Amino acid sequence: MKTENQKAWFFVLPVLLLVAFNALIPMMTVVNYSVQETFGDNVFFWQGLDWFQQILRSDRFHAALGRQFMFTFLILIIEVPLGIAIALSMPRSGFWVPVCLVTMALPMLIPWNVVGAMWNIFTLPDIGLLGYFLNHTLGINYDMTQDPIAAWVTIITMDVWHWTSLVVLLSYAGLVSIPDAYYQAAKIDGASNWAVFRFIQLPKMKTVLTIAILLRFMDSFNIYTEPFVLTGGGPGNSTTLLSIDLVKIALGQFDLGPAAAMSLIYFAITLLVSWLFYTVMTKDDQN
Amino acid sequence: MQKRTIVPIVYILFLMLPIYWLVAMSFKTTNEILSGFSLFPQTFTLENYATIFTDPSWYWGYINSIIYVSINTVISVAVALPAAYAFSRYRFLGDKQLFFWLLTNRMAPAAVFALPFFQLYSAVGLFDTHLAVAMAHCLFNIPLAVWILEGFMGGIPKELDETAYVDGYSFPRFFATIFIPSIKAGVGVAAFFCFMFSWVELLLAKTLTAVAAKPIAATMTKTASSAGYELGLLAAAGTLTIIPGAIVIYFVRNYIAKGFAMGRV
Numbered sequence: 001m002k003t004e005n006q007k008a009w010f011f012v013l014p015v016l017l018l019v020a021f022n023a024l025i026p027m028m029t030v031v032n033y034s035v036q037e038t039f040g041d042n043v044f045f046w047q048g049l050d051w052f053q054q055i056l057r058s059d060r061f062h063a064a065l066g067r068q069f070m071f072t073f074l075i076l077i078i079e080v081p082l083g084i085a086i087a088l089s090m091p092r093s094g095f096w097v098p099v100c101l102v103t104m105a106l107p108m109l110i111p112w113n114v115v116g117a118m119w120n121i122f123t124l125p126d127i128g129l130l131g132y133f134l135n136h137t138l139g140i141n142y143d144m145t146q147d148p149i150a151a152w153v154t155i156i157t158m159d160v161w162h163w164t165s166l167v168v169l170l171s172y173a174g175l176v177s178i179p180d181a182y183y184q185a186a187k188i189d190g191a192s193n194w195a196v197f198r199f200i201q202l203p204k205m206k207t208v209l210t211i212a213i214l215l216r217f218m219d220s221f222n223i224y225t226e227p228f229v230l231t232g233g234g235p236g237n238s239t240t241l242l243s244i245d246l247v248k249i250a251l252g253q254f255d256l257g258p259a260a261a262m263s264l265i266y267f268a269i270t271l272l273v274s275w276l277f278y279t280v281m282t283k284d285d286q287n
Numbered sequence: 288m289q290k291r292t293i294v295p296i297v298y299i300l301f302l303m304l305p306i307y308w309l310v311a312m313s314f315k316t317t318n319e320i321l322s323g324f325s326l327f328p329q330t331f332t333l334e335n336y337a338t339i340f341t342d343p344s345w346y347w348g349y350i351n352s353i354i355y356v357s358i359n360t361v362i363s364v365a366v367a368l369p370a371a372y373a374f375s376r377y378r379f380l381g382d383k384q385l386f387f388w389l390l391t392n393r394m395a396p397a398a399v400f401a402l403p404f405f406q407l408y409s410a411v412g413l414f415d416t417h418l419a420v421a422m423a424h425c426l427f428n429i430p431l432a433v434w435i436l437e438g439f440m441g442g443i444p445k446e447l448d449e450t451a452y453v454d455g456y457s458f459p460r461f462f463a464t465i466f467i468p469s470i471k472a473g474v475g476v477a478a479f480f481c482f483m484f485s486w487v488e489l490l491l492a493k494t495l496t497a498v499a500a501k502p503i504a505a506t507m508t509k510t511a512s513s514a515g516y517e518l519g520l521l522a523a524a525g526t527l528t529i530i531p532g533a534i535v536i537y538f539v540r541n542y543i544a545k546g547f548a549m550g551r552v
Binding site: 089118128161164165215278 | 291292293294295299304306307308309312320326369370374376377378379380382387390391392393394395396397398399402403404406407422425426429431433483487488489490503504507518521522524525528529532533535536537540
């Protein structure tokens with residue numbers, strides 16, 4: 001049982017100050033932009049909620065949001081089961097464990113723009129390893145700069161390549177923590193592999209899986225650098241995810257007001273979905 | 288047993304292919320890369336690496352990155368430790384709301400918040416310093432560190448704290464000499480995640496720096512656009528960005544696997 005202690009606030013204070021400095025002040029600025037119009041020279045006019053209305057009604061925003069949800073949904077349903085499956089089949093002890101862990105963690109440690117550039121070159125039709133193989137060896141017509149479907153397959157594959165290991169590492173850590181006694185008991189009861197997974201392994205992985213799924217949701221929903229470097233949002237607008245569109249408006253057209261309004265709506269959506277995930281996944285712990 | 292090991296092997300091969308391609312390209316001349324497909328470098332060259340190690344604007348990129356990533360890791364873990372302790376041991380006014388609010392800070396779209404960040408850090412006179420990037424990265428690293436450490440601390444029985452007080456330990460002494468050593472795996476995991484996310488983040492790092500603290504990833508984008516598209520050089524620089532990370536994982540690999548094991552039983 002936790003004890004009630006208001007002095008615990010002092011322990012939290014440094015974290016609070018540092019995070020608030022970084023979170024609240026920029027947030028205030030964005031809120032400020034979102035209700036004003038400017039023609040430069042730091043002269044601002046009160047605009048009210050016009051930008052919010054304009055964004056919420058625009059087809060462009062709806063299309064980008066739809067692509068964003070599609071992207072996040074696809075990578076979650078691919079990466080989470082795949083990550084768990086790989087973690088289950090990894091060795092539990094011996095020489096191969098560190099080899100697996102180190103090689104699997106490698107993609108996560110590559111700066112995001114390098115990941116984008118690397119996949120761009122890797123998939124070029126005539127000089128990239130994957131692009132050359134698909135086009136010249138298998139005879140599949142694959143060019144992600146021309147074909148929207150190829151572009152989607154490429155950004156999804158890139159994200160699976162980049163982030164499945166996060167799910168693997170966390171699931172594996174959860175699996176390693178299960179004492180042998182549980183497996184022995186299951187064996188005596190004659191439990192099937194599926195039963196062992198469903199009633200022993202999955203519940204024990206729950207805490208770490210919560211971290212993995214929430215992190216993957218938040219990060220994929222805010223993904224910017226990698227798809228931007230890889231496809232630039234193209235061909236056409238087919239891979240223009242929400243944050244790419246946001247930057248196009250904010251820095252490309254320099255419409256700070258609409259961009260700020262859009263990012264607040266975006267933030268609210270992320271917050272709402274994360275809160276739903278968080279509440280559902282930690283529900284049992286509260287009881 | 289044999290059949291099972293195929294899955295990790297196939298997965299690792301899949302992970303290694305793009306990395307192999309990057310490394311192979313770093314030993315090619317840009318002309319060879321552009322002239323057509325070749326699985327291995329035909330004219331093996333170390334010129335790309337030589338450029339990076341002799342040109343200060345390149346190698347300082349790495350040094351800058353390492354400096355701010357280290358500062359960030361130290362700050363994040365240091366302030367997250369007491370906070371995580373408070374969350375795992377005590378109930379206090381607004382604790383659950385605060386914990387969730389911390390998590391929400393990973394969700395702000397960095398793309399648009401970059402400009403306010405620039406204004407904020409310019410206003411306090413920290414623009415283009417390592418500290419600015421290190422502090423800005425705290426926004427998403429501290430919540431994660433608190434979250435991870437809280438999980439580890441939750442697994443340490445409260446009796447440990449109580450026994451220490453009965454034995455006459457003061458709180459700071461108990462915390463430093465008994466508590467932290469017993470969750471050192473958790474500290475390792477938290478530090479690894481802070482290192483990783485700070486090392487790979489580019490948007491804020493690029494926005495908050497100009498010359499003096501410019502990260503390697505920003506150096507790469509700039510050189511790629513000004514000096515044509517020098518693929519060989521870019522590949523070599525990219526290859527070198529993997530190395531510090533690989534060293535860090537090598538040292539924390541046991542913590543990652545065994546680390547989470549504690550307290551989850």
